[in-house]
Amino acid sequence: MASTTRLILNDLHAHGRLNHQQWLTLLAEAQSAPAFAEEIRTCAHAIRERYFGRAVYIRGLIEISNYCRNDCYYCGIRKSNGEVSRYRLSPNEILQCCRQGHDLGFRTFVLQGGEDAWFNDDRLARLVAAIRAEFPDSAITLSLGERSRESYERLFAAGANRYLLRHEAVNPDLYASLHPPRQRLANRLDCLRNLQAIGYQAGAGFMVGAPGQTLAHIAEDMVFLGDFRPAMVGIGPFIPQHATSYAHEPAGSVDLTLILLSLIRIMLPNVLLPATTALGTMDPQGHAKGMRAGANVVMPNLSPADVRGKYLLYDNKMSFGSEAAEGLDTLRQHMAEAGYKVVVARGDQPPLEN
Numbered sequence: 001m002a003s004t005t006r007l008i009l010n011d012l013h014a015h016g017r018l019n020h021q022q023w024l025t026l027l028a029e030a031q032s033a034p035a036f037a038e039e040i041r042t043c044a045h046a047i048r049e050r051y052f053g054r055a056v057y058i059r060g061l062i063e064i065s066n067y068c069r070n071d072c073y074y075c076g077i078r079k080s081n082g083e084v085s086r087y088r089l090s091p092n093e094i095l096q097c098c099r100q101g102h103d104l105g106f107r108t109f110v111l112q113g114g115e116d117a118w119f120n121d122d123r124l125a126r127l128v129a130a131i132r133a134e135f136p137d138s139a140i141t142l143s144l145g146e147r148s149r150e151s152y153e154r155l156f157a158a159g160a161n162r163y164l165l166r167h168e169a170v171n172p173d174l175y176a177s178l179h180p181p182r183q184r185l186a187n188r189l190d191c192l193r194n195l196q197a198i199g200y201q202a203g204a205g206f207m208v209g210a211p212g213q214t215l216a217h218i219a220e221d222m223v224f225l226g227d228f229r230p231a232m233v234g235i236g237p238f239i240p241q242h243a244t245s246y247a248h249e250p251a252g253s254v255d256l257t258l259i260l261l262s263l264i265r266i267m268l269p270n271v272l273l274p275a276t277t278a279l280g281t282m283d284p285q286g287h288a289k290g291m292r293a294g295a296n297v298v299m300p301n302l303s304p305a306d307v308r309g310k311y312l313l314y315d316n317k318m319s320f321g322s323e324a325a326e327g328l329d330t331l332r333q334h335m336a337e338a339g340y341k342v343v344v345a346r347g348d349q350p351p352l353e354n
């Protein structure tokens, strides 16, 4: 058994992809044998060191709006959650966040939000162009959900560089169980392909332990990531939100998330891989554990403090301390204690070595 799984791991390392059965075997062994999981982690960390050294790239996360036309069953800001106090930052407020972030040392701004129709193409393109003009040394990442190809093209032309759009689940049945019928997996995947074709550094990903998700589903997601070859991958544990239908579902596993971070690092050696807020929320050592597993990015919250309590995708979401832009010194210190170094840099994807 152990030698079979080691051969599969070698295969992943050598070729950057595995088939579904290989993923299943590898994941099952990694979950049941801590020594094998540690072997995977060591391999992933060596690759992290080769591409990024001990650097930690930071991104200033600005949650621009919690209005959303979608109704993802797991998400706290879904349209039909009547408990949410809705807010929308003005373009000026967003620019102000960027200014504050730039002073603190951020050279990537991530604009994330619900699918809010107020941010139409005209308004968003103007905003992106204004950020681009004022911060020519910084990268602009958008995470604003599904939009038309024309929209993505305009935003790219206005100066956006990266786009995060987790695919959530590539298995059609699982996707359909997590979303209402009008939200279609095919459209989400088309969006991802469009983003990549336009020239964005595109980011895919999924929640670990989403309700109904099995190891076989995760194996499918890993096959998808191996084929799609995203520049970024966002994964984090599912965390229940009390006003959703999944309020009483168990949260995803931190250990499995760490194993997956390592396997993604081995599969996509130069990928930009965050230790996510959800991981940090589930485990106070989440950032450090994430870095040791092969992650290289942290995204502290740069939203105005008074709206942070309203962008609650899940319960107890962290947005202060080392998850906060103004807590950067805390993050620096935590990372230094773990042997890593927060850097002031755009932090683009380095080229793949062969």
Ligand code: SAH
Pocket (backbone or CB within 6 Å): 074, 075, 076, 112, 113, 114, 115, 143, 144, 145, 146, 164, 165, 166, 168, 206, 207, 236, 237, 238, 239, 240, 241, 278, 313, 314
């Ligand atoms: N509207 C944008 C941004 C979504 S929020 C979009 O559609 O891409 C960013 C991510 O948070 C989602 O992709 C989802 O994977 C994650 N998320 C949502 N609810 C969550 C929950 N309850 N637990 C953990 N992660 C969650």
